[in-house]
Amino acid sequence: MKNKILSNNCNLGSLVKASHLSILALITVAIAIFLHPETALAQTAAQTTSFNPQVILRDALQWIDNQGTVGAIAFIGLYIIATVAFLPGSILTLGAGVVFGVVWGSLYVFVGATLGATAAFLVGRYLARSWVVNKIANNQNFAAIDHAVGKEGLKIVLLTRLSPIFPFNLLNYAFGVTGVSLKDYFIGSVGMIPGTIMYVYIGSLAGNLALIGTEGQPSNPTVQWAIRVIGLIATVAVTVYVTRIARKALAEEVKINDEV
Secondary structure, three states: OHHHHHHHHHHHHHHHHHHHHHHHHHHHHHHHHHHOHHHOOOOOOOOOOOOOHHHHHHHHHHHHOOOOHHHHHHHHHHHHHHHHOOOOOHHHHHHHHHHHHHHHHHHHHHHHHHHHHHHHHHHHHHHHHHHHHHHHOOOHHHHHHHHHHHHOHHHHHHHHHHOOOOOHHHHHHHHHOOOOOHHHHHHHHHHHHHHHHHHHHHHHHHOOHHHOOOOOOOOOHHHHHHHHHHHHHHHHHHHHHHHHHHHHHHHHHHHHHHHO
16 A cells, blocks of 8 residues: 555656646747747748648639639638648638638638547547547546546637647647547637637738748738737646646545545
8 A cells, every 4th residue: 555655656746747847848849939930830832843732722722712602611621621631721721811801711710620620539539539548547647637637628728729839730639539528629619719810810911822831921020929929828828737737636646545
C-alpha cells in the first residue's frame, strides 16, 4: 500500500514538473507567433509542378467564384473535405473573403469548419477511442485525468479554438480520443468565430484570389495584432487550465488510494 501511495505521489510530482515545462514551451511558441504573425497566416504557395494542395484549393476557389448559390454549398463541402483530409484550410478561409465577402464568407467558413471538425472528431472517436480506453484502463491516474478533462470539455475546446497556435486539423482528431463529449465539442466550436472573421477579413483585402497565400497579399496590422493577443491569452489560459484539472484529478485519485 505504501509503495502504491508513493508511486501515485511520484506520478503527481512528475506531472506537475511536466506541466510547468509544457506551459513554458507553449508560452515560448505563443510569443514567437506574437512577434512574427506571418507564421499564423497562410504560407506562400510554392510554384512547382509537384502536388501542391494550396494550388489545387485556389483553383477550386476560382471555380466556386463563378457558381453563384451552388458555389456556397460547394465551398462548405470543400472545407469539410479539406478538414478531414488535413489539407490547409487557411487558403480557403482567406479565399472566402475574396469570393463571398466578410459576412457571408465568415458564415460559410464557420459552417464548413464546424462540420469538418465534427466529422474528424467522430473519426477519431470511433476509430481510435477504444484503443485509448484499453490503454488507460489499468492506469488509474491517466483514467482520472481523462475523466476530468471530459467533464471540463466545453471550456477546454473553447479556449483551444480561440488560439491559432493549436493546429486545427490535428486537434479535431485529438479531441476525438479524449473523454470530451460530442455536445461539448460541437458547442465549443463557437471559439473559432473571432479568428474566422479576422482571417476572412484579411482575405477580403486581397480582392483577387491570385494574391491569396502569396507575399503580395495585403494585410491589416491592427487585425494581425488582435490575432496575436487573443492567441497568446488563449494559449496560456488553456495550458494553465488543463494543468490545474490534471493536478486536481490526480490529487483526488491519491486521496482515494490513501483512504483505501
